[in-house]
Amino acid sequence: MEFSQLRSQFPALTQSLGDYPLVYLDTAATSQKPQGVIDAMSRYYQADNANVHRAAHQLSARATSQYEAVRDKVKAFINADRREEIIFTHGTTEGINLVALGLASQLKAGDLILLDSAAHHANIVPWQMLAKQTGAEIVPIPLTDEARLDQDAYRQLLARKPSVVALCHVSNVLGTVNPVKEMIAQAKAVGALTLIDGAQAIAHLEVDMQALDCDFYLFSGHKMYGPTGIGILYGRYEALDKLDPLLTGGEMIKQVSFEGTTFNILPNRLEAGTPPIAEVIGLGAAIDFIQSLPREAVRAHEQALLKRLQAKLKQLGGISLYGAHDDNVGAVAFNLSGEHHQDVGILLDQQGIAVRCGHHCAMPLMQTLGLAGCCRASLGVYSTDEDIDRFIQALKSVKELLL
Amino acid sequence: MNDNKLSPSTEAFTGLTLDPQEILPSFTQAANWQERYRALMLLGKRLPPLAEALRQESAQVRGCESNAWLYHREIDGRHYYLADSDARIVKGLIALLLTAVQGQDKKTIAALDLHEYFDRLGLSGQLSPSRTNGVLALAEAIKAAAVESSKR
Ligand SMILES: Cc1ncc(COP(=O)(O)O)c(C=O)c1O
Numbered sequence: 001m002e003f004s005q006l007r008s009q010f011p012a013l014t015q016s017l018g019d020y021p022l023v024y025l026d027t028a029a030t031s032q033k034p035q036g037v038i039d040a041m042s043r044y045y046q047a048d049n050a051n052v053h054r055a056a057h058q059l060s061a062r063a064t065s066q067y068e069a070v071r072d073k074v075k076a077f078i079n080a081d082r083r084e085e086i087i088f089t090h091g092t093t094e095g096i097n098l099v100a101l102g103l104a105s106q107l108k109a110g111d112l113i114l115l116d117s118a119a120h121h122a123n124i125v126p127w128q129m130l131a132k133q134t135g136a137e138i139v140p141i142p143l144t145d146e147a148r149l150d151q152d153a154y155r156q157l158l159a160r161k162p163s164v165v166a167l168c169h170v171s172n173v174l175g176t177v178n179p180v181k182e183m184i185a186q187a188k189a190v191g192a193l194t195l196i197d198g199a200q201a202i203a204h205l206e207v208d209m210q211a212l213d214c215d216f217y218l219f220s221g222h223k224m225y226g227p228t229g230i231g232i233l234y235g236r237y238e239a240l241d242k243l244d245p246l247l248t249g250g251e252m253i254k255q256v257s258f259e260g261t262t263f264n265i266l267p268n269r270l271e272a273g274t275p276p277i278a279e280v281i282g283l284g285a286a287i288d289f290i291q292s293l294p295r296e297a298v299r300a301h302e303q304a305l306l307k308r309l310q311a312k313l314k315q316l317g318g319i320s321l322y323g324a325h326d327d328n329v330g331a332v333a334f335n336l337s338g339e340h341h342q343d344v345g346i347l348l349d350q351q352g353i354a355v356r357c358g359h360h361c362a363m364p365l366m367q368t369l370g371l372a373g374c375c376r377a378s379l380g381v382y383s384t385d386e387d388i389d390r391f392i393q394a395l396k397s398v399k400e401l402l403l
Numbered sequence: 404m405n406d407n408k409l410s411p412s413t414e415a416f417t418g419l420t421l422d423p424q425e426i427l428p429s430f431t432q433a434a435n436w437q438e439r440y441r442a443l444m445l446l447g448k449r450l451p452p453l454a455e456a457l458r459q460e461s462a463q464v465r466g467c468e469s470n471a472w473l474y475h476r477e478i479d480g481r482h483y484y485l486a487d488s489d490a491r492i493v494k495g496l497i498a499l500l501l502t503a504v505q506g507q508d509k510k511t512i513a514a515l516d517l518h519e520y521f522d523r524l525g526l527s528g529q530l531s532p533s534r535t536n537g538v539l540a541l542a543e544a545i546k547a548a549a550v551e552s553s554k555r
Pocket residue numbers: 028029090091092093094120122123168170171172197199200220231361
């Protein structure tokens with residue numbers, strides 16, 4: 001498989017910024033979109049645009065069947081048991097909110113919620129809201145010196161019989177991978193509900209709901225070569241069916257009168273209002289794109305790129321890397337020693353290098369690492385050795401300028 | 404913004420002079436972006452670092468990814484500023500802003516077109532509201548300080 005040819009499928013990657021070709025190393029924030037995704041969405045608007053599930057006409061029937069076909073595609077993609085377990089959301093953030101707030105009637109004061117210390121705010125703040133509502137207690141699972149979740153501490157916390165364990169699959173800042181399969185099994189053994197934030201895993205790792213056996217798994221279309229505005233909440237049927245709906249109105253309702261309302265069954269029960277139809281169709285095309293590539297080769301290609309990136313950063317000198325392990329996925333967090341991450345970001349941008357610099361919506365992790373912020377370079381299937389070499393060259397220039 | 408008890412001395416305010424005629428040519432005549440950003444970081448060094456005690460929250464300007472602090476004082480109808488940041492390029496950008504306003508009267512400051520000013524210096528992207536560098540927030544705080552203080 002010739003990965004360098006993939007780039008031609010991504011129109012946004014061919015541009016230059018001033019005198020410099022764009023080097024896009026911000027895929028963890030959002031990936032670029034292949035032509036197939038863009039075409040699928042514009043084709044839908046040009047040929048089929050209609051609301052789903054509602055009208056008796058042919059356009060709506062076409063839109064509905066395309067839309068519902070994506071549910072089946074997602075089900076197969078993550079190896080879920082039933083199509084009703086796939087809920088369309090606007091993204092990971094909405095999905096976690098849907099779960100956390102939907103659990104309000106199942107938790108009570110004193111119940112324990114274990115969270116990932118390296119979590120994105122989206123997997124922290126909804127739980128804080130739930131804790132506030134119910135009186136439940138939040139305890140973060142600490143990190144080891146190597147910035148991995150401390151498994152001994154985790155086992156000790158499990159002895160306190162938590163009600164919920166919420167983890168990220170891959171850290172959005174560091175790229176570290178949690179051993180989620182083992183952690184889920186341990187959590188289930190003490191009767192906890194498990195939620196995995198897969199936003200940073202879905203484009204890079206094989207994600208199999210039967211193998212993982214978690215209660216909830218979430219991801220966003222825009223981080224897997226699909227459009228913004230669409231995400232997936234997977235829930236094990238029984239767990240999903242017990243959630244209180246966060247939003248009400250539209251197709252989620254079975255019957256309404258002023259005396260009372262009954263809700264529809266899954267998946268509609270958790271999908272209020274007109275859904276993002278074109279985005280769902282775009283997500284379907286993104287899955288087609290991912291499945292058109294050989295999984296193993298993609299994984300090897302991305303690991304080789306990440307290794308090169310980590311090694312070249314180390315060679316450069318004067319660079320601090322955070323939690324950079326061989327088995328990481330997709331991203332490297334770093335600082336240029338003694339320099340502000342924002343200065344580095346501005347000077348890289350001058351050279352056409354797109355990285356993200358800041359707290360990456362993971363302030364507790366920044367506090368643990370003792371950092372005000374850091375830079376993150378992240379990779380996609382379209383990234384190349386040349387991207388990495390240009391980035392390293394640009395970082396050399398930044399060093400010279402800042403000295 | 405200066406309701407906090409702690410504030411730099413009057414001498415500190417008037418002691419900071421930034422002469423546009425001397426400063427701006429290194430930007431308008433820069434041969435490339437490297438020279439421009441070097442000039443920016445050099446210029447930033449002219450802003451005396453604020454003492455730790457003055458790096459207080461009440462003086463912090465919101466909307467910056469880096470920390471930035473701004474003090475303002477009006478003396479005989481003229482407006483003086485002191486500012487600092489923990490990021491060097493932001494500090495340079497602040498110094499450029501101050502070059503345009505330090506010691507000016509309210510009317511001059513209110514009439515300034517800072518976008519045009521940055522464009523002319525080859526730094527157009529940096530004052531965009533879509534940036535996280537916070538320079539736009541600083542520019543607005545600088546203008547607001549002049550306009551509001553004279554109302555009192
Ligand atoms: C690990 C992780 N969780 C959650 C999110 C939030 O995703 P979204 O903004 O698509 O809802 C992100 C994206 O920034 C992420 O990286």
